[in-house]
Amino acid sequence: MIRTELKRGTAALAILSVLEQGPLHGYEIGRRIEERTNGALRYTLAALYPLLYRMEHHGWLKAEWETGENGKRRRCYRLTAKGKKMLAPMRAEWADLFRALRQVAKVTHA
Amino acid sequence: MRDWRSYVRERLAEAGEGGGMDEGVVRGLAEHLEDLYTGLRASGMTQQEALRRTPSHVGNWLELQQGITAARQEGAMNERVAKFWIPSLVTLVAAWGVLTILICAGVQPWMTHPAEPRGLIMYVPWLVVLPPVGAAGAYLVRRANASGWRVYAAGAFPAVATALLFVLILPWALVVDRHVAPDFQLLGFATGIVSWVLLPGVALVIGAALEGLRGSHQKERLPRV
Numbered sequence: 001m002i003r004t005e006l007k008r009g010t011a012a013l014a015i016l017s018v019l020e021q022g023p024l025h026g027y028e029i030g031r032r033i034e035e036r037t038n039g040a041l042r043y044t045l046a047a048l049y050p051l052l053y054r055m056e057h058h059g060w061l062k063a064e065w066e067t068g069e070n071g072k073r074r075r076c077y078r079l080t081a082k083g084k085k086m087l088a089p090m091r092a093e094w095a096d097l098f099r100a101l102r103q104v105a106k107v108t109h110a
Numbered sequence: 111m112r113d114w115r116s117y118v119r120e121r122l123a124e125a126g127e128g129g130g131m132d133e134g135v136v137r138g139l140a141e142h143l144e145d146l147y148t149g150l151r152a153s154g155m156t157q158q159e160a161l162r163r164t165p166s167h168v169g170n171w172l173e174l175q176q177g178i179t180a181a182r183q184e185g186a187m188n189e190r191v192a193k194f195w196i197p198s199l200v201t202l203v204a205a206w207g208v209l210t211i212l213i214c215a216g217v218q219p220w221m222t223h224p225a226e227p228r229g230l231i232m233y234v235p236w237l238v239v240l241p242p243v244g245a246a247g248a249y250l251v252r253r254a255n256a257s258g259w260r261v262y263a264a265g266a267f268p269a270v271a272t273a274l275l276f277v278l279i280l281p282w283a284l285v286v287d288r289h290v291a292p293d294f295q296l297l298g299f300a301t302g303i304v305s306w307v308l309l310p311g312v313a314l315v316i317g318a319a320l321e322g323l324r325g326s327h328q329k330e331r332l333p334r335v
Contacts, residue, residue: 026138027145044169045142049135050177057185065134075138 002040004047011043011051013090016060016083023078026052052077060086112147112161114140125171126179135178143168193256198267201247201314205268208239222301231305237313243268244317252325261325265318269311276303 018024018032026048034042055061060083066076101107118140122131146167150160168174212233223229244265251257251264263270280299 025141027142030142031149044167044174045139046169046171046174046177049139049142049174050181053178053181053185057181057188072141073137074141075134 007041007043008047010041010094011047012055013087013094014041014043015048015051015055016079016087016090019061019077019079019083020087023076025074025076029077055083059083114144114147117165118143121165121168121171122175125175131175131178132182135182139174193251193254194260194264197247197250197254197260197264200250201243201264201266202268202271204243204246205240205310205314208243209233209236212236230301232309237309240268240310240313241317241320244314245321246317247314248318248321248325252321257322257325261322262315262318265321266311266314269307269314272310273303273307276307 014033014037015029018029018036024032026045029052030043030048052061052063056063056077059080061077062080063075063077065073067073098107115136118136119131122136122139143164147160147164150163151157155163212235217233217235220232220234221229247264247267248261251260276299
């Protein structure tokens with residue numbers, strides 16, 4: 001079980017990574033992250049939505065209302081070119097962090 | 111089934127001491143909860159259990175309400191800076207910078223009444239440079255995906271800033287500086303406004319308007335997707 005404080009910092013990278021595959025609406029973003037991490041990363045709406053709005057304002061995401069096949073209107077988030085550019089340095093930063101943790105705290109992969 | 115939109119609206123209002131949240135935000139959150147509920151029901155959960163479990167995915171309503179409000183305010187502030195303040199400051203620095211260079215280079219102004227304080231003063235080369243400066247400000251506004259009044263306000267910002275100086279500093283100078291008051295003439299003040307605010311303002315607005323026109327022509331030429 002990963003504590004909320006630890007998870008919070010991971011959310012931006014997790015969101016950008018699932019959106020790299022294509023546009024998704026809010027619920028689907030949360031579900032994909034949970035599915036890909038086997039439930040280890042599960043964000044509440046209180047953690048997810050403020051970050052989505054912040055990322056949108058930074059120009060990393062673009063949100064648009066779209067009508068789905070069932071006629072339902074949904075706010076769909078897609079990665080922008082600026083957001084794509086953010087992914088590589090963010091991944092490198094996390095890789096550095098894991099490397100450092102491995103050295104100092106003997107953290108290993110499960 | 112529960113009306114999730116009303117539910118979200120009520121909970122956000124409770125959390126934010128009655129503060130209203132944008133309807134688009136409410137709709138987005140309500141859809142998320144509805145999807146969660148549908149997912150739980152599809153997994154075999156009873157209606158009652160699904161209704162009980164769905165809101166637990168929200169976490170803290172106050173945190174959600176404050177988080178979204180802060181993110182949107184931050185966004186609005188960033189937007190104002192990018193769409194108005196940066197272009198405005200660029201035009202201001204460019205306009206006053208060019209004037210300073212001209213004065214330092216010894217360029218003499220054209221004056222209608224050289225010996226009197228009531229005459230019009232015109233730095234003609236400066237007035238010629240101002241339309242491109244206004245156009246540059248307007249271009250920066252358009253590049254930040256803004257339009258309308260911002261194009262003209264940012265383009266004409268140096269004139270607005272000068273007008274503010276006239277309005278704020280001159281009355282103060284009249285009170286504080288005794289040397290100003292005896293020579294002061296209302297006509298001189300009026301010609302000062304014309305020389306330093308109106309004429310430069312018109313030149314800047316012409317540039318901004320031409321850039322605005324160029325932008326709208328470009329938009330028309332773009333194929334509709």
